[in-house]
Amino acid sequence: xxxxxxxxxxxxxxxxxxxxxxxxxxxxxxxxxxxxxxxxxxxxxxxxxxxxxxxxxxxxxxxxxxxxxxxxxxxxxxxxxxxxxxxxxxxxxxxxxxxxxxxxxxxxxxxxxxxxxxxxxxxxxxxxxxxxxxxxxxxxxxxxxxxxxxxxxxxxxxxxxxxxxxxxxxxxxxxxxxxxxxx
Amino acid sequence: xxxxxxxxxxxxxxxxxxxxxxxxxxxxxxxxxxxxxxxxxxxxxxxxxxxxxxxxxxxxxxxxxxxxxxxxxxxxxxxxxxxxxxxxxxxxxxxxxxxxxxxxxxxxxxxxxxxxxxxxxxxxxxxxxxxxxxxxxxxxxxxxxxxxxxxxxxxxxxxxxxxxxxxxxxxxxxxxxxxxxxxxxxxxxxxxxxxxxxxxxxxxxxxxxxxxxxxxxxxxxxxxxxxxxxxxxxxxxxxxxxxxxxxxxxxxxxxxxxx
Numbered sequence: 001x002x003x004x005x006x007x008x009x010x011x012x013x014x015x016x017x018x019x020x021x022x023x024x025x026x027x028x029x030x031x032x033x034x035x036x037x038x039x040x041x042x043x044x045x046x047x048x049x050x051x052x053x054x055x056x057x058x059x060x061x062x063x064x065x066x067x068x069x070x071x072x073x074x075x076x077x078x079x080x081x082x083x084x085x086x087x088x089x090x091x092x093x094x095x096x097x098x099x100x101x102x103x104x105x106x107x108x109x110x111x112x113x114x115x116x117x118x119x120x121x122x123x124x125x126x127x128x129x130x131x132x133x134x135x136x137x138x139x140x141x142x143x144x145x146x147x148x149x150x151x152x153x154x155x156x157x158x159x160x161x162x163x164x165x166x167x168x169x170x171x172x173x174x175x176x177x178x179x180x181x182x183x
Numbered sequence: 184x185x186x187x188x189x190x191x192x193x194x195x196x197x198x199x200x201x202x203x204x205x206x207x208x209x210x211x212x213x214x215x216x217x218x219x220x221x222x223x224x225x226x227x228x229x230x231x232x233x234x235x236x237x238x239x240x241x242x243x244x245x246x247x248x249x250x251x252x253x254x255x256x257x258x259x260x261x262x263x264x265x266x267x268x269x270x271x272x273x274x275x276x277x278x279x280x281x282x283x284x285x286x287x288x289x290x291x292x293x294x295x296x297x298x299x300x301x302x303x304x305x306x307x308x309x310x311x312x313x314x315x316x317x318x319x320x321x322x323x324x325x326x327x328x329x330x331x332x333x334x335x336x337x338x339x340x341x342x343x344x345x346x347x348x349x350x351x352x353x354x355x356x357x358x359x360x361x362x363x364x365x366x367x368x369x370x371x372x373x374x375x376x377x378x379x380x381x382x383x384x385x386x387x388x389x390x391x392x393x394x395x396x397x398x399x400x401x402x403x404x405x406x407x408x409x410x411x412x413x414x415x416x417x418x419x420x421x422x423x424x425x426x427x428x429x430x431x432x433x434x435x436x437x438x439x440x441x442x
Contacts, residue, residue, distance in 0.1 A: 001290045004431040005406050006221050006398045008380040009229075011365065013311040017303030017329040018367065044234035051315075057373050059249055069257030072299075072331075082254035103248035112249055116378055119231030121222035121397050123376055124241075142244050169235050179241035180250070180374040182290060182432025183221070 007122035012051055014116070015086060019053075022074040024085035026056070026097040033061070035162030037111060037128065038094035041087050044170030048091020052117035054167075056083045056095050059109065063101035099130065099162075108136035108143070111156070115167055115177075124177040128156045128165040142178075150176050196355040198391060204228045205396045212399040219400050226397035230354050246374050253369050253376075256299040256333060266332035268302075268344040269325075276326035278307025278345035280421040283409060286338045287368060287428045289375070294338025295430060301367040302342060304328045309350030309362075318350050343421065349388055361388035361395060368428060375430040382408045383424070 010018075027034050041052040058081050060066055066081030074080075085093040100109045110127040129137060137143060143151055153175045156163035168175050205228050212219065224236035244250075269276050287295040305311050305328060308320035312327050330342050347362045363380040370376065382395065389395055389404070398404045406429075415423025 002288070002292055002429045003220050003403070003406065004290065005377065005379060005428045006403050007377055008222065008363075008365075008394060008397075008407065009231075010367075010378050011380075011394075012315055013305075013313040014303060014365065015315075016311070016313045016327075017365070018301060044238075047234075049235065055376070057249055057254060065249055065252045067252070067255045069255050069259045071254055071256065072260035080254060081249070107248070112373060114373075114376055117235055119229070119233075119235035121224050121226060121229070121232060121236070121394075123378060124237065125244075125374065125376075127244075141247075146242060170238055174237055174239050176239075176242050177237050178244040180244055180246050180432070182374075183241075 009118060009121050010053060010116040012118040014053060015051070019084065019086055020072050024083050024093070024095045025074065026081070026083045026095065027079060028076050029096045033098060034096050035099055036094060036159075037097055037156065037163050037165060038092065039164050039166040041091050041093060041115065041117070041167045042169065046171070048087065049117050049169065050087055050089045050091055052087040052091070052093070052115060052120075054085050054087070054093050055114040055116075056085070056097065057081060057112040057114070058097065058100040059103050061098050061101045063103045063109075065103070102136065106136055106139065108133060108140040111165070113165070113167070115169070117169070120169070124169075125180070126167065126175050126177050127154055128163070129154055130163065131155050131158050146176055198355065198357055201228055201355045201358070201393065202391060205393060208396070208399055219398070220403050222397040223399060226393065228354075228393035229397055232397075246372060250374050251372050253298070253371055253373050256369075257297070258333075261299065261331045261333050263332075266330055266340075266342050268328060268330045268342065271327055272325040274325040276306065276345045277323050278326075278348075280343070281346050282341065282343050282415050282417065282421050282423045283364065283381070283426060284339065284341040284415055284423070285409075285425050285427040287334050287340060287430065288338055289370065289430050290432050294336070295334055295368075295370055296336050296338060298334050298369045298371075299367075300332050300334060300340045302330045302344075302364050304344065304347040304364040305350055305362075307345050307348050309348030311350075320348070320350065346383070346422075349386075354393060359388050359391070361386040361392050366428070368430065370430040372432070375432060377428070377430055380407060381426050384408055384411060
């Protein structure tokens, strides 16, 4: 096995390079089945992180994994399942997207959220589960391995227009971040 | 152990104090004797990390469903000319024209094909086209410093650009970043996602830089340093650097075989 190339922080100056038009609009906001996934990225003092970048990767509503190009040049019709959102000056991010479906019968649907920021030496992965199907959440393999008092950090809150998911980088209610084999 | 030091005067620390802190980190790493291949998230000499690193262990997860896939990019997303950062404006940018090329492979050495590579960098004077960069070095109207390409079927990427300059930052007094190019990479699985920085051989700022030194293993740090390659250098046109990238892990692609 070849040793991996190490990560380095995204730094403070990605803002003119990584964002692109409609990066946070996986579907146009006016679409009937569009939902919002949004929240704050907070540091260890509870302050919003104004220079974070989040990436969203998710299944389509029917549970299939999108494999269509076109994320960087959105045509308004193709659902690519991937997007990018920069936090604003208060540390808030917002995606317009579709509700992800279960990728297999009975599975708990989730968004995969990746966090980059100045001050963060490597990206952080987390899952934002949909809160709607209690049975699926109770049966989820990953959630079952997370301490009960931290499980809620992985579950988005339902709202009339979609879901809210805050990311806490540090502290009491620190979000559960994930490490995969081979890291 | 993690010390949270939010002292507002931290930026007035000297390089000597910072270097002493980094030397302590190196000593602690050598004492521990456990190889690290990645930077530390809690590397106190990098001041911005203090309140932004998780203090709890990352939670082990077995990748499933979407984690075993990556978004798909194609010709629709990236125009071939986006890999040449020297032709985005009317004139020739100031600085040393260079080609940087290499292969993106997984842990088994298999090429990562047709995937997106994004880069961004300072100009030859060490200045970014970003409103938060107030370093009083000149902006170059012929250079933005942003490029994209897709890897080819061999996993190879190739950019034409200008060698970036080093620049000061506010981590501590008289802090300077070694010249670098930011790279953003996707693998075949989303879990291979990598954002990193490529450096140039022999930079005298390596030993002084907390971001570079946050990778406490010297061999791992070396993996971020490109090699000057005269076979990449082109006659009367551009110098050439080679930098190969290994994304984490081994990722069989059974679905390809199913087809």
